[in-house]
Amino acid sequence: MALITRGFGSKTHGRDTRLPPGQTQVDDWPVLTAGATPEIAQEIWEFTVGTEDGKTVRWDWDSFRALGLEDFTVDIHCVTHWSRLGMPWRGVSLDRVFEHVETSYDFVMAHSYGGYTTNVPLEELLDGQAWIAFEADGEPLEAEHGGPARLVVPHLYFWKSAKWVQGLEMIAQDEPGFWEERGYSLHGDPWTEERYS
Amino acid sequence: MQKLDGNVLAGPLSEVMTGDATSAHARCVHCGDVAVIAQAVVYADGSRFVARCRRCDSVLLTIVEAGDDVRLTMTGVTAFTMPV
Amino acid sequence: MIAHAAWHVATVSATHPETPSARRIVLDIPDWPGNLAGQHVDVRLTAEDGYQASRSYSIASSGDAPSIELAVDRVASGEVSPYLVDDLMVGDQLEVRGPLGGWFVWRPDPAHRPVQLIAGGSGVVPIAAIVRAHRAALDVTPLRLLYAVRTPDDVFFRSELDREAADPGPTAVHVDYVFSRRAPDGAPRPAGRLTRELLGELVLPPQQNPLVFVCGSTPFVERVLGWLKELGHEVDDVRAERFGGA
The missing domain is CATH 3.40.50.80 (Nucleotide-binding domain of ferredoxin-NADP reductase (FNR) module)
Known part of the structure; x- marks a missing residue:
């Protein structure tokens, strides 16, 4: 039983109903990075999806964005207890991406430039639930926020929204990614506080 | 995450090791650099930490303080030597 | 010899302004084992709804006394330092883990190395x-x-x-x-x-x-x-x- 410190956290009462439990609203955008920030030029950027038959579907910068850029406004929730509400983004829905992918596997491992990985079930990436984003707050994504492109899965804690995303690998069984292997929840639902495994 | 150094690991590491582990020497398995843990580059955000080699930037170890657990992964260091 | 680190309950015994943005805070810790110059503590705050935040702060004092002195600068966008600088009062309790660190410490030196x-x-x-x-x-x-x-x-x-x-x-x-x-x-x-x-x-x-x-x-x-x-x-x-x- 932890000791409660008088008056700490009381400013969070009168909460916005869009805030999941244990989250505090912020207006800025904290930078959370587990290493040096990779710099990836648009000219060399590519996005790939690898499937069980050994095939890799591959796009370059222009062909990927030609799949269809759209604006979307979502709330994002970081496991470190901050949330940003009503954040404007621009990117390509993963529904557009998976129109070009044949797979029977149900799980996805996202891979990033720099080697980070995170796992997400495929059904949680489809039906307008996830994007590859190129812009946030009306500006191109800065490298420190995952630019030039990051995964955005706003209904899961934000560590699932891999920065500097390079591609998706279809996998048969759910497997832990970098943080999931180190004690974070395999799934990461902010509304049920799936922070740790 | 904030870029800090290995001094900040003293608290989390005290949950899994007796004595001050930030004064321990360790060798990076990637480049062979030997340094004390306090000299590592650490990216920290309160409950999770990634320590990287000051020379080659490889991941030395990670620590997650997850509720009542502390989870330490030490895949990037060898010859971990604690002063006693 | 460095004392073993552990969580302790600390009670605020005094505060006073250090600069326009910083505050000195004295914490009484009955079971504090003492600390060396340069060591730090992790301060943990828990809200009524169970939400916790912890941060590391250096200790401005050293020695065997069952109290420590901190000096905390307010970081406007932070969540712990504004509470410590603006809201914490004498008599309030919080948790500290320490004493921590053995690298950034100095002991009186018989060899007098500059x-x-x-x-x-x-x-x-x-x-x-x-x-x-x-x-x-x-x-x-x-x-x-x-x-x-x-x-x-x-x-x-x-x-x-x-x-x-x-x-x-x-x-x-x-x-x-x-x-x-x-x-x-x-x-x-x-x-x-x-x-x-x-x-x-x-x-x-x-x-x-x-x-x-x-x-x-x-x-x-x-x-x-x-x-x-x-x-x-x-x-x-x-x-x-x-x-x-x-």
Whole structure:
């Protein structure tokens, strides 16, 4: 039983109903990075999806964005207890991406430039639930926020929204990614506080 | 995450090791650099930490303080030597 | 010997303003094992709804007393430091884990190896613990402090550092200030940022084989470490501690 410190956290009462439990609203955008920030030029950027038959579907910068850029406004929730509400983004829905992918596997491992990985079930990436984003707050994504492109899965804690995303690998069984292997929840639902495994 | 150094690991590491582990020497398995843990580059955000080699930037170890657990992964260091 | 770290319940016994943005906080900890100069604690705050936040703070005091002194600078966007500076009251309780750290520490030294201290902003806190430990031990080890700070109003531990500067005796610490935004009247140099040239002038040269302690924000520490290396200091003769905003 932890000791409660008088008056700490009381400013969070009168909460916005869009805030999941244990989250505090912020207006800025904290930078959370587990290493040096990779710099990836648009000219060399590519996005790939690898499937069980050994095939890799591959796009370059222009062909990927030609799949269809759209604006979307979502709330994002970081496991470190901050949330940003009503954040404007621009990117390509993963529904557009998976129109070009044949797979029977149900799980996805996202891979990033720099080697980070995170796992997400495929059904949680489809039906307008996830994007590859190129812009946030009306500006191109800065490298420190995952630019030039990051995964955005706003209904899961934000560590699932891999920065500097390079591609998706279809996998048969759910497997832990970098943080999931180190004690974070395999799934990461902010509304049920799936922070740790 | 904030870029800090290995001094900040003293608290989390005290949950899994007796004595001050930030004064321990360790060798990076990637480049062979030997340094004390306090000299590592650490990216920290309160409950999770990634320590990287000051020379080659490889991941030395990670620590997650997850509720009542502390989870330490030490895949990037060898010859971990604690002063006693 | 470093005392084993553990979680302790601490009660605020005194607070007072340190600068317009910082506050000194004295914590009584009945089962505190004592600490060395330069060590830190993790402070954990728990809200009524169970939400917890913890941050590391350097200890400005050292010794065996069952209390510690912190000096906390408010980081406007942080969630812990604004509470500690603006809301915490005498009698309030919080949890601290410590004493922590064994690298960025100094003990009175029978060999009298010269020590150069370099502080940026509120990074002076563990450095002040070293200055105080040196004075308490009446140690004659040569200590020199370079303190980079924005304006005279932002100086922590003003009266104690003034006392060191005014003391002609062998146990006094030599203090140099580098004011980046505004210097006081009569300062030896106009306001301006620390440069490599100034650092070379104001720190003990490598020929004297000093042990160097550097504490400040990450960008400050990394700039200083780069310059020290260029000035010929060995990497392992320099002990650094970086802090972030929280």
